[in-house]
Amino acid sequence: MFQSGLFWWIGAGVLIVLELMHGTFYLLMVALGFVAAALARLAGADLTLQLGIAATVALAAMLLLRKSRFGRKTKTRAEAARNPDVNLDIGSTLTVPAWHDGHARTSYRGASWAVELAPGEPEDANLYEITALRGNCLIVVACRHAAARA
Template structure:
């Protein structure tokens, strides 16, 4: 069996494993294996093929990791508008309790409300829902 065929089979195996696990890093390593197969087609010796696979695959992994580190961190689920439909909605707080909580009628039922950290003193008025903690709405003054 030709060396290039082995590289192609390894690349196909890496892609199949990536599809089973869902990690993009295996796809980057598969790119390195494809580069090694092309190097084998061009007549490079086995050491050169391995070097090409390591440099291209490893470089692709490093570049992908660097790119991902530059992206903003995802918002946790309690404050993510894709997960919680209540984020950004407005509630009216008529009266705050002594422990800085309140009860409001929202979406047809009673909800416990707590003021977001460092958002001043609790005063009655309109508030925007920032996140949910269990069955409590964390709100901020509009």
């Protein structure tokens, strides 16, 4: 199968199908290496050169992909804790009756929640805005619009 060059074309096709199911573009870069090796086979290159071309093109394509905007991770777990599209409570306001070294418990949505004050925020505000969730703990900042909402 290596002699006819069919291996490279079938391999590229299988990688493209797998890429369509996975969706990261990296398998597509390896498929480009397979296509380059198939073209080298058509040009008359021996097996060792075909393997080298496949590896070189795949590696170069992956490195270029990694440097592009398509190869970067878009969301991380830490960003999800602050993303209002993921946590609908972000941006909501609540009152905290008493603070103890930046930590408190308060009633929010009918349940008791642990609340942590973000660094540098005052403990004497009337309203607090939720900026993040860390497990079952609400991270809050003093609400800047307290006067407008009161």
